[in-house]
Amino acid sequence: MYVILVYDMNQKRVAKMLKLCRRYLHWIQNSVFEGELTGVQLKSLKIEAKEIMRGDDSLILFKSKDERWLEKEVVGEEKNKIDNFL
Template sequence: MYIILMYDVNEKRVGKMLKLCRRYLHWIQNSVFEGELTEVKLKRLKSEAKSIMEDNDSLIIFKSKDERWLTKEIVGDERNKIDNFL
């Protein structure tokens, strides 16, 4: 499934959350990530994120069956261009 994830955590935990999310998804903007994940990997990501998070931290996940069902428009500078070619 295609995932768009964003987090809002205390600045003391930002580095840990950033490293965690980068292991699973592509960074596209501050605290925002996207990419394909299986149910198992998503479950693992959420579990690891919960171990980092404390009160008042949040993680928001949007799910779609496939990226082609979304339209993405970028206005301004694209932070981290994702290239589908290897």
């Protein structure tokens, strides 16, 4: 499934969450990631994220069966261009 992940963490835990998310998804903007995950990968990501999170930290997941059902528009400079060509 295609996932867009957004998080808001206390500054003390941002580096840990960034490192975790980069293992599973592509970084596209500060605290925003996207990519394809299996159900098992998504479950593992959520379990590991909950271990990092404390207090008022939050993580939001937008899920779709396929990326083609979402229209993505970037206004301004794209932080991290993903090259999908092999």
